[in-house]
Amino acid sequence: MKEWSEFSKISKARGVWLTDSDGNRMIDAVASMWCNVWGHSNPRLIKAITNQAKSFQHTSMFNLTNEPAEKMAKSLVQLSPGMYKVFFSDNGSSAMEVAIKLALQYWKNIGGGEKKTRIATIENGYHGDTFGAMSVGYVPEFFDKFKKQLFPTVRFPVPNRYRLPRSMSVTEYQNLCLEKIEERLAREDDIAAFVMESGAEVAGGVIIYPKGFQKRIGQLCKKYGVLFVLDEIATGFGRLGSMVQYKEQESIPDIVTYGKMLTGGYLTMAATLSNKRIYDSFLGTFNDRRHLFHGHTYTGNPLAAAAANESLRMYKENRLIRKIQKTSKVFERYYEEISQIDYVGDIRHKGMLMGIELVQDQKRKIPISPKESVNKIFFEQGRKNGVYLRTLGNIVMIVPPLAISEQELDSLIQRVIHTIKSAKEMVI
Numbered sequence: 001m002k003e004w005s006e007f008s009k010i011s012k013a014r015g016v017w018l019t020d021s022d023g024n025r026m027i028d029a030v031a032s033m034w035c036n037v038w039g040h041s042n043p044r045l046i047k048a049i050t051n052q053a054k055s056f057q058h059t060s061m062f063n064l065t066n067e068p069a070e071k072m073a074k075s076l077v078q079l080s081p082g083m084y085k086v087f088f089s090d091n092g093s094s095a096m097e098v099a100i101k102l103a104l105q106y107w108k109n110i111g112g113g114e115k116k117t118r119i120a121t122i123e124n125g126y127h128g129d130t131f132g133a134m135s136v137g138y139v140p141e142f143f144d145k146f147k148k149q150l151f152p153t154v155r156f157p158v159p160n161r162y163r164l165p166r167s168m169s170v171t172e173y174q175n176l177c178l179e180k181i182e183e184r185l186a187r188e189d190d191i192a193a194f195v196m197e198s199g200a201e202v203a204g205g206v207i208i209y210p211k212g213f214q215k216r217i218g219q220l221c222k223k224y225g226v227l228f229v230l231d232e233i234a235t236g237f238g239r240l241g242s243m244v245q246y247k248e249q250e251s252i253p254d255i256v257t258y259g260k261m262l263t264g265g266y267l268t269m270a271a272t273l274s275n276k277r278i279y280d281s282f283l284g285t286f287n288d289r290r291h292l293f294h295g296h297t298y299t300g301n302p303l304a305a306a307a308a309n310e311s312l313r314m315y316k317e318n319r320l321i322r323k324i325q326k327t328s329k330v331f332e333r334y335y336e337e338i339s340q341i342d343y344v345g346d347i348r349h350k351g352m353l354m355g356i357e358l359v360q361d362q363k364r365k366i367p368i369s370p371k372e373s374v375n376k377i378f379f380e381q382g383r384k385n386g387v388y389l390r391t392l393g394n395i396v397m398i399v400p401p402l403a404i405s406e407q408e409l410d411s412l413i414q415r416v417i418h419t420i421k422s423a424k425e426m427v428i
């Protein structure tokens with residue numbers, strides 16, 4: 001993008017604060033792409049990584065294993081009801097590719113499931129930028145250019161309480177969405193898996209599911225013999241206020257993915273977990289060819305795993321999830337003030353995630369569409385107000401580091417409010 005020919009260069013990051021080479025200080029309201037947990041330059045995480053680096057830095061997981069990765073795998077299985085084994089990769093998109101391959105191959109492995117070749121999803125899901133992940137998570141603005149190369153999926157509507165069909169309540173629309181899903185799953189048996197984000201669609205517009213939506217889809221999957229795949233890459237590990245979001249949603253999947261916050265946001269690691277039934281289907285002799293032909297160079301990287309193990313220890317010691325539930329109330333104090341800004345259409349908040357939808361016409365809910373990039377305008381205005389912001393379309397996202405203090409979050413939100421007010425004349 002031409003207008004982004006120059007970028008702020010970060011020269012220092014401490015706690016929730018970023019400092020660029022021009023001396024601008026900004027609170028990190030993006031959690032460095034939704035992954036930072038403990039703030040920057042945390043001594044314990046640095047020590048864990050350094051200690052591991054002194055021992056060995058990276059060895060392959062092909063024919064080998066390593067202690068930090070094994071430890072992390074055990075912890076992940078312990079955390080995740082119903083899950084049995086872990087496949088590590090190095091980013092969320094890859095973890096989703098693994099999930100899709102596991103789900104599709106499962107049906108081949110068990111025999112008799114050859115018809116099961118399609119993936120079902122819901123609208124506005126986002127699962128990453130590789131081709132499989134783009135196919136299952138189609139967000140039109142992001143992926144239009146590649147439409148022809150993406151594999152077809154069966155996509156169902158999702159209840160977004162701010163944009164419901166006229167005269168329908170959330171519950172009525174949710175029931176209609178679920179009826180459509182059931183009607184399709186009951187009619188044909190070609191669906192191998194249903195893939196969705198757990199708890200909320202984040203990149204697709206901060207759409208927080210109404211109570212029971214995810215649970216019911218899980219039940220329908222069970223009823224009609226479809227694998228249920230949940231993506232907790234953005235929503236697990238505390239972002240929505242619980243460690244494992246699917247527990248809160250009372251919906252145990254067959255496959256789940258984690259990423260982003262696994263290492264506290266310090267190194268790159270993601271994981272795909274499956275239940276025993278799926279894992280067992282991949283066991284066989286060499287000649288059975290049932291194993292998963294998939295692997296990444298940095299799978300199970302010991303440095304990343306050392307950071308992840310230490311971060312997990314810190315979650316427990318600091319009772320982070322409980323702390324998040326308390327800190328998250330700071331957002332509520334500002335609901336009224338934010339909703340009074342005359343171009344705010346809707347506020348959606350859960351845990352440590354808030355999306356503020358900006359509209360040029362509150363009645364007709366028409367999104368703002370300035371000539372310049374909304375993201376650029378808000379980034380620059382935010383920088384002036386001491387906050388690092390990244391918008392998604394017409395939605396201002398607040399995604400702070402999870403361990404942010406109440407005072408810091410208070411200051412962050414005030415800076416965002418100020419930024420929204422000061423950007424108005426540039427975006428309307």
Ligand SMILES: Cc1ncc(COP(=O)(O)O)c(C=O)c1O
Nearest residue numbers: 091092093126127128231233234
């Ligand atoms: C829900 C979800 N899944 C998958 C991904 C992809 O993760 P990564 O950017 O690490 O490839 C993202 C990234 O934002 C995400 O939000």
